[in-house]
Amino acid sequence: NAGVTQTPKFRVLKTGQSMTLLCAQDMNHEYMYWYRQDPGMGLRLIHYSVGEGTTAKGEVPDGYNVSRLKKQNFLLGLESAAPSQTSVYFCASTNLIGDTQYFGPGTRLTVL
Amino acid sequence: AQKITQTQPGMFVQEKEAVTLDCTYDTSDPSYGLFWYKQPSSGEMIFLIYQGSYDQQNATEGRYSLNFQKARKSANLVISASQLGDSAMYFCAMREGRGSGNTGKLIFGQGTTLQVKP
Numbered sequence: 572n573a574g575v576t577q578t579p580k581f582r583v584l585k586t587g588q589s590m591t592l593l594c595a596q597d598m599n600h601e602y603m604y605w606y607r608q609d610p611g612m613g614l615r616l617i618h619y620s621v622g623e624g625t626t627a628k629g630e631v632p633d634g635y636n637v638s639r640l641k642k643q644n645f646l647l648g649l650e651s652a653a654p655s656q657t658s659v660y661f662c663a664s665t666n667l668i669g670d671t672q673y674f675g676p677g678t679r680l681t682v683l
Numbered sequence: 684a685q686k687i688t689q690t691q692p693g694m695f696v697q698e699k700e701a702v703t704l705d706c707t708y709d710t711s712d713p714s715y716g717l718f719w720y721k722q723p724s725s726g727e728m729i730f731l732i733y734q735g736s737y738d739q740q741n742a743t744e745g746r747y748s749l750n751f752q753k754a755r756k757s758a759n760l761v762i763s764a765s766q767l768g769d770s771a772m773y774f775c776a777m778r779e780g781r782g783s784g785n786t787g788k789l790i791f792g793q794g795t796t797l798q799v800k801p
Binding site: 606 | 687718720726727728730733774776786787788789790791792793794
């Protein structure tokens with residue numbers, strides 16, 4: 572029972588490079604979320620999706636894009652990475668609004 | 684605007700004692716949910732306990748209980764009989780109410796680091 576998985580677990584980028592983080596869930600959840608966690612802070616919502624083919628902006632969306640082409644996958648893209656995007660990225664999913672969100676293990680991204 | 688406040692950056696507790704982690708929230712939505720998550724040094728987010736705004740009784744899950752005081756807008760986590768494995772960062776979070784147009788997104792506090800002393 573995999574739950575929510577994230578790929579990759581670690582990544583180091585140079586400023587200006589691009590990359591895509593993959594989140595996959597096997598629980599048939601409709602709702603998926605991307606959060607970032609900076610040192611000493613709680614998680615902040617980047618983008619979210621309420622169903623296949625839909626995406627919406629969260630609290631800190633600038634510099635990121637997302638896609639939800641398949642229900643089980645939610646991709647987070649950085650087109651031109653900046654040092655300010657150094658963070659730990661968490662993906663989460665839930666079945667219904669308000670139900671417990673299940674988190675992936677996180678991706679630690681460093682932008683030099 | 685919705686907001687979660689955790690005023691204790693760090694807490695210490697002796698093993699086997701109880702500890703309370705504070706959380707206050709602000710929302711104008713009558714329907715909301717409150718969560719506590721544990722983040723050990725390994726980094727994963729572990730769900731601990733949930734309290735709905737209309738729940739009449741305080742939530743309990745094993746050694747975890749949530750002291751929900753609606754009028755004071757507080758949702759403190761109580762850990763009984765602390766164990767060394769409880770040492771971690773603890774986050775309080777709130778979700779928007781149910782109904783059409785709600786996203787289910789969580790708003791997190793800044794967290795409290797708990798250290799359990801042997």
